[in-house]
Amino acid sequence: MAREANQDGWVKLFQTKGAGIPGTPYNALWQNKDLPTLIGWMITAPFTGTTRVVADRNPYYFKVDPAGNQLPYIDRYTADLTQDAEVMLLKAINGELDLVYHKINNVTNKAVFTDNLQKANYKFYEVVGSGMNGCIIALNINAKDPVKRQIFQNKDFRIGLSHAINRQQIIDVVYVGQGEPWQAAPRRETASLQRDAGEAVHRVRREEGQRAPRQGLPQEERQGLRLGPDDQPIAFVVEVAGTVSQAWLDTINLIQPMWRKVGWRSRSRTRTAPSSTRARTPTSTTRRSGAATAACATGCWTRAGTSPSTTSR
Secondary structure, three states, X not given: OOOOOOOOOHHHHHHHHHOEOOOOOOEHHHHOOOOOOOOOEEEEEOOOOOOEEEEEEOOOOOOEOOOOOEOOOOOEEEEEOOOOHHHHHHHHHXXXXXXXXXXXXXXXXXXXXXXXXXXXXXXXXXXXXXXXXXXXXXXXXXXXXXXXHHHHOOXXXXXXXXXXXXXXXXXXXXXXXXXXXXXXXXXXXXXXXOOOOOOOOOOOOOOHHHHHHHOOOOOOEEOOEEEOOOOOEOEEEEEXXXXXXXXXXXXXXXXXXXXXXXXXEEEEEEEOOOOOOOOOOOOOEEEEEEOOOEEEEOOOOEEOOOEEEEEEO
């Protein structure tokens, strides 16, 4: 069966028939037109290395509008595939796309979209994103280095790093003023948000950010850098999946001098794949072992009020 399907073994055959693995080439939703589905469209021209995917309206879709009309309204969905975001952007501003909701609908490109509104005859639709944060920094509290492990497990140190970050500056520079300062917490609109969960740590006077990082750690200083328990300047690396989000790189580049002012030295290191760390506490920690000392993950310090505009003709 695998050979008949031009697959290298039963595992790959299974993945193309029924797997949906984010971050891998295997997603049966787009590759297997015979896969049962409950979504609004059924794949009729699957992705098999081609540059176009076609889906037709699912006549058995279970949702209806307030008037009782069966959804979806659109009979056919055609997607042209490209890995080049610049090509996608050019197609959008030339009016070649009916809907843009992925990769290029970000604050960086909003000015370009605005300049071409009339020429390409499209509109902006503001949508509320489901993500709680634009970016989260996760410290590796199980770092192999025992000194860093001791420092990162110090809650006062993590809160101090959080205090030292000027979130509003990040919002203004990176997110073009869209958003509000926020911690790793559910969105304000969600029922699961506990009181002050998104603001409890960072809602302090800026000058406290100069003092809080020193709590629980030696007070000695060398060349403006705070010393750790080993009498060495505290320094760590933040890994950033730069290929996923330029905003993460820009955010870290702004944060590093903020931390340097209070005596902590950091540098960023770009990865070609997204980090798997998940943030849990400010300055967002994660219980994962490994050599990395911190990671920039999705999910920092800014929470967008609305996601970047989606364009539609």
